[in-house]
Amino acid sequence: MPQVRPMRADARRNYERLLEVAAEAFAEHGENASLDDIAKRAGVGSGTLYRHFPTRQALLEAAYVDRIEAMAARADEFAAQLPPGAALVEWLGAVCAGAIQVRGLKALLGSAVTDGGSVADTACGTHMKDAARRLVEAAQREGSLRGDVEPVEVLRLAHGVASASELADGQGRQIRRYLSLLMDGLRPGGQA
Amino acid sequence: MPQVRPMRADARRNYERLLEVAAEAFAEHGENASLDDIAKRAGVGSGTLYRHFPTRQALLEAAYVDRIEAMAARADEFAAQLPPGAALVEWLGAVCAGAIQVRGLKALLGSAVTDGGSVADTACGTHMKDAARRLVEAAQREGSLRGDVEPVEVLRLAHGVASASELADGQGRQIRRYLSLLMDGLRPGGQA
DNA sequence: ACCTGAACACCGTTCAAGT
DNA sequence: ACCTGAACACCGTTCAAGT
Numbered sequence: 278m279p280q281v282r283p284m285r286a287d288a289r290r291n292y293e294r295l296l297e298v299a300a301e302a303f304a305e306h307g308e309n310a311s312l313d314d315i316a317k318r319a320g321v322g323s324g325t326l327y328r329h330f331p332t333r334q335a336l337l338e339a340a341y342v343d344r345i346e347a348m349a350a351r352a353d354e355f356a357a358q359l360p361p362g363a364a365l366v367e368w369l370g371a372v373c374a375g376a377i378q379v380r381g382l383k384a385l386l387g388s389a390v391t392d393g394g395s396v397a398d399t400a401c402g403t404h405m406k407d408a409a410r411r412l413v414e415a416a417q418r419e420g421s422l423r424g425d426v427e428p429v430e431v432l433r434l435a436h437g438v439a440s441a442s443e444l445a446d447g448q449g450r451q452i453r454r455y456l457s458l459l460m461d462g463l464r465p466g467g468q469a
Numbered sequence: 470m471p472q473v474r475p476m477r478a479d480a481r482r483n484y485e486r487l488l489e490v491a492a493e494a495f496a497e498h499g500e501n502a503s504l505d506d507i508a509k510r511a512g513v514g515s516g517t518l519y520r521h522f523p524t525r526q527a528l529l530e531a532a533y534v535d536r537i538e539a540m541a542a543r544a545d546e547f548a549a550q551l552p553p554g555a556a557l558v559e560w561l562g563a564v565c566a567g568a569i570q571v572r573g574l575k576a577l578l579g580s581a582v583t584d585g586g587s588v589a590d591t592a593c594g595t596h597m598k599d600a601a602r603r604l605v606e607a608a609q610r611e612g613s614l615r616g617d618v619e620p621v622e623v624l625r626l627a628h629g630v631a632s633a634s635e636l637a638d639g640q641g642r643q644i645r646r647y648l649s650l651l652m653d654g655l656r657p658g659g660q661a
Numbered sequence: 662a663c664c665t666g667a668a669c670a671c672c673g674t675t676c677a678a679g680t
Numbered sequence: 681a682c683c684t685g686a687a688c689a690c691c692g693t694t695c696a697a698g699t
Contacts (some may be wrong), residue, residue, distance in 0.1 A: 284681095284682095285682065287683080288681080288682060288683085289683075291682090291683080292533075311671085311672065311673090312672080312673065312674090313671080313672055313673070314672090321684085322681075322683060322684040323673080323675095323684085323685075324674090324675080324676080324682095324683070324684065324685075325682080325683055325684075326563045327673090327674070327675080328682075328683080333673095347477075362656075377688055387636060390635070390636050391636045391639075392493055392637055392638050392639070393638075393639070397666080405565035412638075420657060421656060421657075422648075422655055422656065422657070423655055423656065423657050424657070426650065426655060430633075430637075430647075430650075431655070433633040433636045433637055433647075434630075434633050434647060434650065434651075434655075435631075436629075436632060436633060436636060437626075437628075437629030437630055437631075437632045437647075439626040439629075439631055440579075440628060440629045441626050441628060441629035441689065444579060444582050444583045444584070444625045444628060445584055445622075445625060446584050446585075447583075447584070447585070452551075453627050455622075455625075455626060456628075458615075458618065458622075458626065458648075458651075459626075459651060459654070459655060460654055460655050460656055461654045461656060462651070462652055462653045462654025462655075462656075463614055463618060463623070463626075463651060463652050463654075464554075464613060464614065464615065464652055464653060465612060465613075465614070465616070476662095476663095477662065477663065479663075479664080480662080482662060483663090483664080502677055503690085503691065503692090504691080504693070505690080505691055506691090512667040513664075514666055515663085515665090515666080515692080515693080515694095516663095516664070516665065516666075516693090516695080517663080517665075518665080518692075519692090519693070520663075525692095559697090563676085593664060648697080656698065
């Protein structure tokens with residue numbers, strides 16, 4: 278693993294400034310925020326943005342990778358405090374809430390669980406899938422989750438729940454309701 | 470209800486040509502297909518497109534309103550052939566499949582079940598909600614669907630299932646699986 | 662009454678010229 | 681080695697001029 282040469286001081290400054298501004302812009306305007314505008318607000322030429330982040334996806338991921346890591350870390354906090362099934366539900370609720378509040382995050386989470394998505398596995402995808410696997414397997418061992426669903430499927434369905442909640446009121450007020458409908462099923466007789 | 474004066478012959482030709490081309494373009498490129506390109510391919514000036522369809526949403530809805538009506542009509546066909554619960558599931562599966570195959574349709578269906586969405590209730594929204602209500606209420610009377618879910622919620626959750634299926638493989642191969650996970654729940658012990 | 666297409670503003674992307 | 685910003689292509693939207 279060869280060390281990456283440290284960036285030149287001005288390059289590093291630009292890089293970090295771009296990330297800050299991009300995180301704001303994506304949160305406010307969604308995944309399609311203007312790249313030109315981001316470059317301008319960061320005080321750099323548009324070419325500099327493309328040098329550091331060749332695609333919109335690369336910038337989106339770089340801007341939110343720390344938030345994704347924080348989300349993945351919360352999985353273990355819930356696991357330490359609650360029984361496995363409840364921990365999974367609480368965590369999925371938090372993931373949905375984040376996906377709705379921070380507008381660009383939903384698209385990033387979506388691409389993280391897309392099969393055959395772009396360039397192999399992204400860092401964000403790996404973090405989320407690892408966290409989901411720990412909670413899912415624990416819940417399955419406990420017997421509170423069906424044995425025939427995969428962690429990535431649970432993440433995809435949670436993404437669907439976030440979409441449905443967004444349609445309901447533009448915010449996240451229905452997340453818990455829709456998540457529990459998913460857990461217990463639409464047919465009568467499920468667990469309350 | 471005052472009769473709308475019939476359009477001038479050339480206006481009507483343009484209008485219909487625009488609808489044809491738009492349906493193709495949205496199906497191929499999704500909801501963000503270039504309006505300029507649609508006008509060009511229809512052989513009209515861009516101003517003509519805006520005259521007939523002041524917003525992208527208006528064009529999208531006009532281009533697909535017949536497909537939406539056909540979808541709504543299928544609800545009654547399923548209801549005539551199957552018990553209520555099965556009819557609902559089959560219909561939702563067909564809706565999801567359509568939403569994935571015809572790219573612009575998913576966005577339209579989404580906005581049709583969005584609360585507080587744009588201009589009051591759209592024609593598409595009304596058709597879909599009416600059809601859903603008939604199936605949902607029948608299934609609830611039969612006892613195969615929880616009594617505490619509303620038709621529009623079922624449509625939103627189906628939209629979420631379509632999203633999740635799209636993430637899974639870009640096509641619709643997981644629709645039936647995800648739909649039945651939604652019906653029966655992720656906890657063990659649901660109906661097979 | 663309706664259509665056209667130029668005009669304007671905006672955005673993504675590349676690349677020659679700079680330091 | 682890195683940055684800048686002009687240049688190009690493209691798109692959405694409006695509106696004066698046409699028929």
